[in-house]
Amino acid sequence: MSRFAALDLTTLPAPDAIGVLDFDAILEARLAELDAHLAEIFEAPKVAEIMALARTIAASPMRYLTEAGAARELYVENRINEAVRSVFLATARGAALDQIGANRGVTRKVLDDSDPDTLVREGDEPFRARIQLVIEAWSPHGTEGSYVYWALDADDRVVDVAVYGPNHGLVPAIPPAEPKMVILSSEGDGTADAALIETVFRHCTVDTRRPVADKLTVISATPVPYAIEAVLHVTTPEAAATALAAAEAAVTAFVTNRIRIGRTLYRTSIAAALSVAGVMDVELIAPATDLEIGPFEAPYCTGTALSARSITGGWRDV
Structure with missing residues (x-):
């Protein structure tokens, strides 16, 4: 999401009131x-x-x-x-999370209303992130988090936002009161078209949402294409199909979670995602090096190619 200091809810310990079921x-x-x-x-x-x-x-x-x-x-x-x-933002789900959002004036987005009987609504995790972020939007001083919240609120296609100012140390330097916003689209390779950029700009430049002196610029993130190719070493030929299916699901989740602006993509992280049950080792062929992502860029996976190769480990595999 944004680059400002935000509490990672996943690192919080479970409440003491939650007992062990035995x-x-x-x-x-x-x-x-x-x-x-x-x-x-x-x-x-x-x-x-x-x-x-x-x-x-x-x-x-x-x-x-x-x-x-x-x-x-x-x-x-x-x-x-x-x-x-159900009463904690970090652990609430479903309707309980809706109640927490309502307490902060945030409702779940409707992503697809083509069928009124089966509305497609925003998932728990992006909704949870917006609930946490809405406190930033209450600030009248144009904080980074505030701009991020309103950009996400502007259009359902916006999946990530980065906002940069003079304190981010970019070259060339960003002048004071001229924040630059980078948005990533859920469509295609992540490039935001002119219409989406204009929608976000108008939504974020309402005087009640930003300092009147701010001269905001909204641009699209530049996609950095990459492909994932790997050979999974499994213990037996019989285990190959199951391991490949699990690895395909794992790498899909990994790619989805790594659709982020300005975040380097490390080969070790890809290999770790592919190390599912039944896989003894991962031979990562592509990408050949870590993918360096600049502050105005975002990684875009063009495809995955996984294969399995059985290895013999002797009596240790018994």
Whole structure:
């Protein structure tokens, strides 16, 4: 997203109120409690007889009721965990995230309304990012985050925004009060056409959204094409198909997540994404070097070509 300092929600620890779900531990605790209660009523031999049924005879009513009670307790604990997650921006999903967005005046975008009965809405992750970013938009001083928020708000095709000013140390230097905005489109190779650039410019230059002295320039990111070609070394020919399918899905997700302005693309990151289950090693053929991305550029993957080669590891693969 933007280059300003923003809290990475994925690095936050889970709330202390979220408990660990463990059916066996719950069942054992209920059996221990049953044992204690029975000891208050019956003699030890009778208690042992009943507990033997509850612990070892799967078809006994005592065992069935204890397991059913443990399962219901597990469901309740999971429901509590979900309720706790629903109130935090970092962990809320679906309708809960809509409620958090509404509290900050942000609603989920409708990406496709061609069929009124099945509207295609904005996914949780981009929506979560906009909710987090909206606080920046409340500033009347033209912060970097504010420009990013309004650019993303301008059009659904805008997938990334970078805003540069005199403090970014670019060459040539950007003059004070003349911020330069770079936008990346979701269409084609990421190049924003003139109509999209104009839409973003008009949306961001309303006087209530930017300092009146700012002379904003909006340009398109320049795509830097690259292709991914790799040979995946797998343990057996039988594992090749499964590993290739998993690697294809992983590299697709990787490429999508790396559609960012001004972010270098490292070969090690691509190899790591391809190292799925069943892959012993990755021989990355292309790109041949790290892809250096300038402040006004964005990587664009033109295609992927993956193949598998089985290797023999001896007894270690048994």
